[in-house]
Amino acid sequence: MKENVMRHRIPHRPPRTRIHRPRSVQTFILLLGLGLFAFALTALATPAQAAPAYQEDKPSNDFCLACHQQQDIAKTLGNETLPVTINPTQFGRSVHAQENILCVDCHTDISDYPHPTVRENSIRAYSLASADTCKECHEDKYEKIQDSVHQVAFDAGNQGAPICADCHNPHTQPRLIGRESGELTIAARKLVPETCAECHVDIYNNYRESVHGKALTEEGNVDVPTCVDCHGVHDIHDPTTASFHNSTPGLCAKCHENAEIMDKYGISTNVVNTYVADFHGATVKLFEEQYPDQPTNKAVCTDCHGVHDIAKTGNPATGVAMQENLLTKCQRCHPGATANFPAAWMSHYEPSPEHYPIVYYVNLFYKFFIPTVLGGMTFFVLTDIYRRIVNRAKGRKHA
Template sequence: MKKIIKQILTIIFVFSISILTYTPQAHASGEGSMAVVEGVIPISISQAKKLMEEGALVFDANVDEVRNEYGYIQNSIHINVENWQKLLPADKNTVMVFYCLNRICYTSSEMALAVMKMGYKNVYVMLEGIEQWIIYGNPVVKASKSPTADKYKYLGSNNWRNSDKVTDYTDVIHRQMMYGDIPSCRDCHGIDVGQDKKMIQEHFASNRDNVNKNCTSCHDDIGTIFMQSAHSKLVNTKENAPMCSDCHSIHLGKETTMINMKKMSDQKCGECHEKEQSMYHHTFHGKAMVLENAGQAISVAACYDCHGTHNIFKIDDNRSTLYAGENRINTCAECHPGGNENFSNFIAHADHTDKENYPLLYYAFVFMTGLVVAVFGFFGLHTFFWSVRLIMTRLKYPEQWKAAKQKAHADKVIIKRFSTLHKWQHFFMAASFLGLAFSGLPQKFYTASWAQSMIDMMGGPIGATVVHHVSAIIMGLVFISHIIEIIVHALKNKDAIRNPQTGKLELSLFWKKLFGPDSLMPRWQDFTDMKNHFLWFFGKGERPQFDRWTYWEKFDYLAVFWGMFIIGLSGLILWFPVFFTKLLPGWMLNLSTIVHSDEALLATGFIFAVHFFNTHFRADRFPMDMVIFSGTLSEEEIKQERKPWYDRLVASGKLEKLKVKNSNFESWSWFAKLVGFAMLITGMVFLFLMIYAFVEAVFF
C-alpha cells in the first residue's frame, strides 16, 4: 500500500513539474528537464523500449538499495560500481540507454555524459527511470532473496564444504562482465591440474602468496605498476605487505560503487595507516571526508588523490606523485589551480603534538591550549563566585533585592548608552557569530555524535563552508564599519587633544584620552575594580561601583579585536591558500588551522558561557538585559551599578543631553525580546553541544 501511494505521489509530482516547466522549445530540445545534464540526449520510456527491441544495451545507474527495492530492467548492466568503465562495449557505435531512479536522479545523466566523453556516439538517457518504467506496467527483475539460490548462482556448485562461511557470494565487477574473457570462480579459487583444467581448492585463493598472482594473471598492466610500488613485496619488507584483496574486497563487506568508493577508500587506507589517517582527519579534507555523504564525497580529496592508487611510491622516490617539486605541485594543482611550491609544502599529516618533528606547530598548540585553559579557568571561577554571591544576596535580602529591581525598571528617566549604529553593529555581529558557530562547530567536533546531523542541515561540509564564509563576510563588514567609526569620531573630536594655549595636538593629551574613563582601553582603575569585586565575592568588602565601562566589558571588547585579527587572518589564509602561499611558506596553512580552530573555540565558549552570564544570566539581570536593543539604561540602573559615570555626567552637564525624551522602544520591544531569546537559546544549545562533545570524547 505504501509503495502504491508513493508511486501515485511520484506521478503527481512529475506531472506538476512538467506542466510548470513546459515550453514548446524545451519539449522539442529536451532542455528544461529536471535531471538532464547539458550534453546528453534524453528519451522517453517508449523511445527507450524501441531502442531495446533493436538491440540497444541498457545500463542501470542505480545504487544497490534502489535495485533491491524496485528491481531492474531485464538484461540491464549495473554500472554504478567500481571500475565501471570495464563494463562498456568495445564498439564505440553501440547504442546505449542509461537510467536511474527518476527525473530527480542525475546519476544516469552524469554517467552518460562521461561515456560520451570517452567517444561513444549513441548514448541516451531514459529520464523517467525505473519508477515510471514500473508505473507504466513494464516488467522488472528482482534479485533473489534466497541465500541458497544465491549460493548456487555464484558459487557454481555445492561441493565446497566451507561455503557456509562466505558471507557474500557476489563479485561486484566480474559478475557483470559481458565481453571478453569472463572470469569464473575457478580462475581465483582453482589450481592448475593440466590440460587447461582447474580444480577448486578451498584455501587456495586466501593464501597471501597467491592473491596477487591470481589478480595480476588478468590485470597484468596494473600488476606491472603495482610490483614496483611501495606496497609490493619486492619493495615492502613487512611481513604482512598489502595484497590486492586488502583494498579490493571481493566477497566481504559493502559493495564498492562510484558513489561510495572514496568513503570506503578512506576506511581501507586507515586500517593500515591509522596515525596518518588520524592526522588527515584533522585537515579540512579529512573532516569533509568523515562528514560528507557518500554521494558528495567523490569531490573530496581522498588518500589516493594525492598518493596514487597502484602507483604509490615513497615520497622520496622521484616517481611518486608527492615527490617534492614539480610532481607534488602538479598533484596539488589538479584540485588547486595555480598551486605553487609553497602551497605544495603544506604538511598533510602533521602531528601538532610531536615536539621533535614539528616544533613550531607544537609550541603554537601549547600556547593556544594554555590560552584557552587560562581564560576559561579565570572567568569560570569569576562566573561561579559572582553567581554564588548574587544568589546568597538575593536569599538573604529578598525584600531589598526586589525593591531595587522594581525601582530600576520603574524609572521613566532613561539615558542613552548605545547609538543606533552600535545597536545594528551588535545585531549583525551576533547573528554572524551564530552563523560561524553553526557552521564551524561540527567541523571542530567532527567526531561528535551530533556533528553529522548538524552538517547535513547545511547540505554537507561544502554547504557549511558557504555558511561560514557568508557569516565571516558579514562580521568582517561590521568590524570595518567600527574601525571607520573610530577614525571618523577621532577626526571629529581631535580638538579634545589640542592644547588650548598652543593650539597644537599633543601626544600626552592623546594618551590621557585613550586611557581615560570614557575609553574602552584598560586602565589601572580596572584592576582596582576587579580586586574589589573579588573581595565582595567573598564577603570581604562592599560591592564596587563601576564607571562607564566595566573591566569585563572591556575584556569582551578587546577580545573581539584580538579575535578578528587572529581568527580573521588565519581564516583568510585557509580560505585563499593558493594566494597566500605565494607570500608565505606552506606550514603557515598548518599553523593557521591550529590557531583558527583553537581561537574560535575560545571565542565561542567564552561568548556562550561567560558573556551570556555577565550580560544576561546573572541574578540581577536575568533573564535578559535589553540594553543592546533599546540602547538605553534607566537613571536608577546607572546609579545602582555605575555611580562614578553618573557623577561625571552630572558634573559635566552631559546627563541632560543623554536623556531620551521620546523613546519608541516599548512599541517593538516584543520583537526585540523574540530575537534576543532566539539568539540566547541558540547559543545555549551550541554550548551544550560543545560540552557534550567534550564529555563524549573523554569518557566514551
C-alpha cells in the same frame, strides 16, 4: 601245558568306574540339541534370500589418471582443441587431491568410457557450462560472487568476466587457507597479484613497481597489501563508485593503524587520525558515515599517494614528501596553488618539538591560555551572581 595256558591268560584288569555327569550338564546338553534342531527346521522352512546386487564404487582418481596422464591427449570443441592431459604430480599437490575429492565428484556426467559427447563448441562455452559445479562444495563463496563486480559484468553479457576456474585451476589449485591459522597462507598471498594479472595486466605492472608490489614480488614481504586486501576476494565491489572512494581511508587504516606492522618500518600509526583531523578527512568521514553513496571532491589517500602505483614518500620522482611532487598533487584540486601552498600541510605528523615546533608550542600555549581565560571569566560571572544574590537579600540595590 597248564603253565603255558596260564602264561597266555589275559591279565586281570580292575573294573571300569562309571562316570556320573551332573544332572545340570545333562539338561544343558539336551536343551542345546533341541535348539540346534529347531534352528535347522527354521532354516529349511525359510526361503533363501537373493544376494544383493554388486555395486561398483566411484572410479578412483588413479583410474582416471591412467588415461589422462598420457601426453598430448585432447578434446575437440568446435574449432578449438581442449587439452585434457593432467599432470599427476601437480594434481597430487592440489587441495582437491589432498581432500580426497574424486574426479567424478566434479565431472558428474562421466561414469564410464567412452565419455558422453560434449555438446559445447568452444572451450569457453564448456567452462561456463561447468561453472556451477563449484557451488556444490563452496556455496558460501558462490553466494558472495553473485553481488560482485565480476558477476555484474557477466550478467550484462560479458562472457569473458572471470568465473571460478579462471582464478582457481581445479586440477592444480594449492591450498589457500591454512588449516590452523584460518588465514591466507604466505604462498597464497604471493600468488594473488599474478592471478589477477591474468586479466588486469596493466594494473599488475603498476603494482609491481610500487612500494607495496616490490616488497611482495622482489622481497617476499607478506606484510604489504595485495589485491584482495583492498578489493576483497569473492565479493569484489566496483572501485569506481562514490562509496568505495569515501571508504578508502578505512581500507588504508587496516594496515596503517596496525602498530605491530608499522613499528617494523618506523611508520606512524597516526596517519589516519591526522587525516581525519584536517579539513579533507573530516569532510570525507562525514560523507562516509552520513552519505556513503554521495560523491565528494575532497582528497582521500589515493588522490595524493596513488592507487596501484604508490611510491615511497621520499621517491624523488613521485614521492609526496618532495614539495614539488606534492604541489603537483595539490594543483589537481587547487589549480591556483603556488610553491608555498604544500607547506601548510604537516604531512600526517602531529606537532612536536621535532616536527613543526612552532605549531606545537603555539598549541601548547593555547592549551593553558584558553582554559585560564575561560576559567577567569567563569569565576568573574559566578562571583558577580553571588554578590547580586547577597545584595538582594540585604535589600540593597546593586551598584
